Amino acid sequence: MMATTTPGGWRLLLLRGWLPVTLVALWWTLSAGSEALYFPPLQEILTTLVDEWILGPRWRSDLLPSLANFTIGFGTSVLLGTALGVLLGMSPVMRALFAPVLTFFRSLPSPALIPIVLGILGLGAGMNVSLIVLGAVWPILLNTIDGVRSVDTQLREMVRSYRLSRRQIITHVVLPSAGPQIFAGYRIGLQIAIILIVVSEMVGATHGLGYYVLESQQLFMITQTWVGTILLGIIGYLLTLIFLRIERRVLRWQIRMRQATGAS
Amino acid sequence: MGAEHLLDLQDLGKTYSTGAVRARILEGVEFTVDRGEFVCVVGPSGAGKTTLLKCIAGLTAPTTGRTLFEGEKVTEPPAKLAVIFQDYSRSLLPWLTVAKNIELPLQKARFPARERPGIIAEALANVGLEGKGGVYPWEMSGGMQQRAAIARGLAYQPDVLLMDEPFAAVDAQTRIDLEDLVLGMSRRLGMTVLFVTHDIDEAVYMADRVVVLSGTPAAVARDITVDLPGERDQVQTKNLPRYGELRAEVFGLIQAAKRPAMQRTETVPARRMVP
Amino acid sequence: MSQVVVNRHPRGTLSRQAELTLGAVGLAGLILLWQVASVASLLSERVVPAPTDVAGALGRLSVTADFWGAVWATVSITVIAMVVILLIAVPTAMAIHASRFVEHSTWFLIEFLKPIPGVALIPLALLLWGPTDGVKLFLIVFGSLWPMLTQLVYGLREIPGLALEMARVYRFGFWQRIHRITIPSVLPFTLTGLRISVTIALIIAIVTEYIVGMSGLGSLLALAQLNGVVDQAFALLLVSGLLGLGFSGSVAALSGPLLFWHPSQRERRNG
Numbered sequence: 001m002m003a004t005t006t007p008g009g010w011r012l013l014l015l016r017g018w019l020p021v022t023l024v025a026l027w028w029t030l031s032a033g034s035e036a037l038y039f040p041p042l043q044e045i046l047t048t049l050v051d052e053w054i055l056g057p058r059w060r061s062d063l064l065p066s067l068a069n070f071t072i073g074f075g076t077s078v079l080l081g082t083a084l085g086v087l088l089g090m091s092p093v094m095r096a097l098f099a100p101v102l103t104f105f106r107s108l109p110s111p112a113l114i115p116i117v118l119g120i121l122g123l124g125a126g127m128n129v130s131l132i133v134l135g136a137v138w139p140i141l142l143n144t145i146d147g148v149r150s151v152d153t154q155l156r157e158m159v160r161s162y163r164l165s166r167r168q169i170i171t172h173v174v175l176p177s178a179g180p181q182i183f184a185g186y187r188i189g190l191q192i193a194i195i196l197i198v199v200s201e202m203v204g205a206t207h208g209l210g211y212y213v214l215e216s217q218q219l220f221m222i223t224q225t226w227v228g229t230i231l232l233g234i235i236g237y238l239l240t241l242i243f244l245r246i247e248r249r250v251l252r253w254q255i256r257m258r259q260a261t262g263a264s
Numbered sequence: 265m266g267a268e269h270l271l272d273l274q275d276l277g278k279t280y281s282t283g284a285v286r287a288r289i290l291e292g293v294e295f296t297v298d299r300g301e302f303v304c305v306v307g308p309s310g311a312g313k314t315t316l317l318k319c320i321a322g323l324t325a326p327t328t329g330r331t332l333f334e335g336e337k338v339t340e341p342p343a344k345l346a347v348i349f350q351d352y353s354r355s356l357l358p359w360l361t362v363a364k365n366i367e368l369p370l371q372k373a374r375f376p377a378r379e380r381p382g383i384i385a386e387a388l389a390n391v392g393l394e395g396k397g398g399v400y401p402w403e404m405s406g407g408m409q410q411r412a413a414i415a416r417g418l419a420y421q422p423d424v425l426l427m428d429e430p431f432a433a434v435d436a437q438t439r440i441d442l443e444d445l446v447l448g449m450s451r452r453l454g455m456t457v458l459f460v461t462h463d464i465d466e467a468v469y470m471a472d473r474v475v476v477l478s479g480t481p482a483a484v485a486r487d488i489t490v491d492l493p494g495e496r497d498q499v500q501t502k503n504l505p506r507y508g509e510l511r512a513e514v515f516g517l518i519q520a521a522k523r524p525a526m527q528r529t530e531t532v533p534a535r536r537m538v539p
Numbered sequence: 540m541s542q543v544v545v546n547r548h549p550r551g552t553l554s555r556q557a558e559l560t561l562g563a564v565g566l567a568g569l570i571l572l573w574q575v576a577s578v579a580s581l582l583s584e585r586v587v588p589a590p591t592d593v594a595g596a597l598g599r600l601s602v603t604a605d606f607w608g609a610v611w612a613t614v615s616i617t618v619i620a621m622v623v624i625l626l627i628a629v630p631t632a633m634a635i636h637a638s639r640f641v642e643h644s645t646w647f648l649i650e651f652l653k654p655i656p657g658v659a660l661i662p663l664a665l666l667l668w669g670p671t672d673g674v675k676l677f678l679i680v681f682g683s684l685w686p687m688l689t690q691l692v693y694g695l696r697e698i699p700g701l702a703l704e705m706a707r708v709y710r711f712g713f714w715q716r717i718h719r720i721t722i723p724s725v726l727p728f729t730l731t732g733l734r735i736s737v738t739i740a741l742i743i744a745i746v747t748e749y750i751v752g753m754s755g756l757g758s759l760l761a762l763a764q765l766n767g768v769v770d771q772a773f774a775l776l777l778v779s780g781l782l783g784l785g786f787s788g789s790v791a792a793l794s795g796p797l798l799f800w801h802p803s804q805r806e807r808r809n810g
Contacts, residue, residue, distance in 0.1 A: 016643050016646045016647050093561065107787045109779050114749065119772070157355075158347070176359040177359075188735060191654070195658050195739070198656050202661075214662050232655065232656065253358060253400065254359070260402055
């Protein structure tokens with residue numbers, strides 16, 4: 001990223017790795033043989049994690065459905081938010097018509113929707129997915145609108161003078177030009193979606209990772225609560241990592257342009 | 265074609281209104297451009313040259329009058345007209361390679377898919393960018409980017425090429441190179457070019473005819489036929505006595521137009537302006 | 540459609556007046572549609588009550604002390620969390636910016652902690668410390684610290700080099716440099732961070748209240764759900780939205796005077 005003074009290879013690994021490794025090692029040794037009720041040994045936590053979630057049946061019964069709901073919910077938010085965003089971004093009248101409603105929903109803390117969504121859909125995957133969509137779609141929609149609106153004036157004139165078709169305008173001009181901003185919206189949406197999949201499973205499901213942690217806590221299964229928390233952390237991290245990979249791939253032209261021109 | 269002129273501007277006027285303030289930019293602009301001509305429109309900065317070009321291209325609707333292109337009134341950008349914009353960095357799409365940038369406007373029936381690679385290669389060759397199709401615009405210098413933008417205009421095979429201060433953003437040496445490139449190209453291909461610039465030297469050097477815009481709102485001050493030898497050369501042409509005379513004439517017209525403009529305010533409350 | 544894209548000014552040719560009118564029409568139309576659908580029994584009132592019922596519920600809520608106490612609990616904890624976040628994020632960001640060693644050493648830790656959903660910690664935190672206000676604050680801070688920290692680090696990195704060179708040429712003092720260059724350059728990033736952080740803070744506050752049953756809007760929502768009073772749930776949804784609007788509106792209101800020189804604000808005034 002910073003080409004100037006970033007050390008290469010193993011030195012960077014060492015610089016970045018020493019603190020996390022030390023912390024984990026400290027945790028491991030300090031908690032080894034721990035009798036403290038709330039702080040089981042790290043070794044025990046990890047063994048339980050592997051036994052229950054990797055070797056055991058939980059990855060199929062709880063993890064996969066969670067991930068599937070997340071993927072469907074976030075995917076729907078992305079498609080819906082982008083499509084509606086382009087539509088509203090290109091039409092000042094529609095945009096003005098919906099502006100108050102959009103502003104309201106963007107500011108609404110989405111968990112406030114839980115009682116209503118539960119009331120309409122009951123427990124289950126439908127509720128989980130709907131809550132994610134109702135929470136994550138707004139930042140995506142609004143960022144897309146902004147991105148589409150800020151397409152350069154001269155670009156608009158170029159598009160008109162060469163009489164590009166509507167499809168060409170959307171796929172080759174509007175979407176790429178708004179791309180960085182759209183992806184910024186996806187990033188916020190992703191963060192909210194990860195929060196909401198956990199929340200929705202805590203309050204509106206009978207299985208899934210979120211359900212598992214809260215259930216473990218309520219049943220006073222301390223090791224399991226630690227396991228669930230750590231697993232949620234790892235999964236949140238991995239999902240973000242995958243997203244950033246995709247973003248970097250899609251916005252490749254922009255990253256290369258920045259490197260080539262030194263512009264920010 | 266039944267039309268007498270390729271481009272025929274009739275009583276073109278443009279007034280912008282923002283709230284209660286009206287700005288009259290153009291008034292009663294009239295001139296024509298014939299097939300194969302190289303016409304430069306020159307005027308001081310802020311004289312409404314870009315507005316004029318937008319009216320001609322159909323990008324902005326004039327308030328009064330009309331433009332006829334091949335005998336038809338222009339309301340939207342016509343298919344056989346291309347515009348080269350001033351700021352190449354904003355008119356080339358940075359997410360597409362040069363070749364893709366050129367190809368984008370070609371994706372319609374009059375350019376069959378199999379002919380497009382040939383058209384693109386030829387356009388690139390015409391601007392001296394052979395083999396640069398796979399490069400991204402931002403990987404090239406400013407001058408090369410403007411050449412790519414010109415290649416896009418050429419590949420579009422327009423009957424007229426409108427150029428809006430195309431060399432304003434490049435350095436002086438590149439500018440000279442590009443002037444000769446465009447001049448040579450237009451001669452070789454028999455292109456009709458309408459070239460807008462604030463640079464008097466550039467206008468006199470390149471044009472068959474110079475249309476001097478002046479005043480606020482701007483109108484045609486004079487339509488000068490440049491009676492210099494057809495073959496232009498940066499040193500020889502510019503050393504001709506006739507070149508100096510033409511240059512002085514244009515310069516005088518623009519200076520004369522500037523003086524009263526300084527006393528007049530550009531924007532006047534709406535009520536006063538309406539006759 | 541392509542006509543629509545290009546015939547208009549980048550920010551649309553609609554005047555401010557027209558935009559406001561259309562917005563009011565849109566909102567009124569939606570509420571009217573909702574009312575009509577309710578009256579015509581297209582919406583089951585057990586699931587979606589009519590707007591008039593929601594307004595009634597809101598009226599009944601607004602005269603109870605419980606309601607205002609809950610609003611205050613949610614608002615105050617969110618504001619305190621924002622202050623704590625600033626107190627943590629500013630020195631951390633400065634340390635990361637000042638030292639390559641700190642930057643690299645904390646890189647993985649921050650990259651790992653950042654995407655962890657703050658709500659995931661609720662069960663564990665409850666288990667370890669029980670349902671106290673301190674835990675609530677911790678959960679909110681942990682969950683919404685990262686956007687602020689990221690923006691601050693980013694902002695410090697983006698201070699224009701030319702401005703710093705200018706400061707050296709004219710021999711600015713330390714405070715002059717901080718006051719005239721660092722703070723103004725970082726401010727836009729801080730406000731962006733604040734906007735995202737406050738959104739997430741409010742989400743976590745409400746979830747924590749909802750799940751744990753601590754005083755706040757979240758617990759009122761849980762109560763409304765438990766008792767099956769749908770119109771009250773809708774009224775509380777409205778209140779939560781208005782609260783969110785209040786917070787984002789406050790950040791936006793700060794941007795006006797603080798960032799008057801920034802292109803985004805100049806554009807706004809002119810447009």
